[in-house]
Amino acid sequence: MPTRRRLILASPFLAAPALAQAQWSPERPLRFIVPFPAGGSSDTQARLIAEPLARALGQPVVIENRPGAGGVIGATEAARAAPDGHTLFIATTGTHAANVSLYSRLAYNPVRDFAPVTMVADYAQFIGVGPEWPAAPQRSLEGLVAALRADTTKRSFASSGNGSPTHLAGEMFGHLFGIPMEHVPYRGQALAVADVIAGRVPLMFPSIADVLGQIRAGRVTPLATMAPTRSSAIPDVPTTAELGHPSLVSSIWTAIFLRAGSPPAAVARMNAEIVRILAAPELAQRLGEAGFGVQSSTPEELARFQQAEITRWAEVVRISGARLD
Structure with a gap:
């Protein structure tokens, strides 16, 4: 199974060709839906991205916090958005991997209803x-x-x-x-x-x-x-892998999606701009100091990673017996 650590940490040099090919531009302000309250981890990351993204696109990027039901409310709202590239969603381990197994019915499909853009961060537990x-x-x-x-x-x-x-x-x-x-x-x-x-x-x-x-x-x-490698935020703390338990790994990840059916050029432009933003040393440093590991990707890498995570968390949910409905 591919791990989040194998995702490519994109560089600004990789972003340039994609940016040159992506001519799409937004026609009005963009919505950026965060499925958790203001001040939380997802919200912090979204706000750090929104400001430079607005400058790059020439349109405001408006954060909309839609918390509740473990991210289901916000994800459902994003899944109902018009597929025109103007609604971004910051997904998490829960909304786009574990919830499929935790709920017998979801008002959204995390694969069918969304177009992958890029990973954002991975933060170990x-x-x-x-x-x-x-x-x-x-x-x-x-x-x-x-x-x-x-x-x-x-x-x-x-x-x-x-x-x-x-x-x-x-x-x-x-x-x-x-x-x-x-x-x-x-x-x-x-x-x-x-x-x-x-x-x-x-x-x-x-x-x-x-x-x-x-x-x-x-x-x-x-x-x-609970990770294969030590965290730079707490470097003196050993990992479960070091202590002889390499399978005891758990982290929370975030990624950005658009509504499925959005123009491919919109996906390409968003990927290029957000990967470039995440590659900025100042932003990477701020996220790292807060305990987040920057983890950008291509849309294709994110799609493969998401599928692997859905499978992995299905087994964890099965073992736990957890259900949310």
């Missing part, structure tokens, strides 16, 4: 504990597993909601180590983090980007990054 968790040796992946096996009262974990990547990562962890875990869902990551810090729930599997401030403040301790 980690296995973390709060300040109430005992000190070494339990503050290590090996110590954590031993503690959970020895004490059933410590087996609960917090997530940002049912079916979220932070929920499914916890189910992956429990399945791998043969430990029945108790899932405690919250309405968003902030509430989940607050209860882990307060000691009400011992464990969580959030993305690095969402909890980086709490990590740096010492209120959340990462025991292992």
Whole structure:
């Protein structure tokens, strides 16, 4: 299965030929639908892209936050947009991979209703504990597993909601180590983090980007990054692969899509412009410092990656037994 790490990190030199061939230009302001609230990870990325994209296209790019139902509301809105290249959508692991298996019915089809443009970012999750968790040796992946096996009262974990990547990562962890875990869902990551810090729930599997401030403040301790390679945001934290568990990998990704049926020239122009924006050193640095790994691609690479992710998350959902309807 292709991994997100194999996607090509595009350079500004690769963008130039595509840009020369793409003559499409928007005729009016563009909508940029974000299926989560303002201030979240997807919203932050969309806003960092929207301003330089507006300058490049000569039209305003208006962010529309349409949160709710794990991204379903926003994705459904984007799927109903006119196929004219004027509505962008920032998709996530949930909206365009996991939701297909979590819901028996979706009001949109993440493959049929959307035209891939480019990947945006990939941000690894980690296995973390709060300040109430005992000190070494339990503050290590090996110590954590031993503690959970020895004490059933410590087996609960917090997530940002049912079916979220932070929920499914916890189910992956429990399945791998043969430990029945108790899932405690919250309405968003902030509430989940607050209860882990307060000691009400011992464990969580959030993305690095969402909890980086709490990590740096010492209120959340990462025991292992759920990725093949270490994160530049927390370089001293070992990966699950390093610790002998290469299959325990989970991250949240974002990508940009247009409505299916949009003019191919619109897709090409959007890809060229957004890849160029993501290749800018200042933007890459800002995203990296926030815990996001820039991961641009061609539309074809994104389409293949999405199909692989739909298959991968279907298995995770099957193991977890999670359903959202």
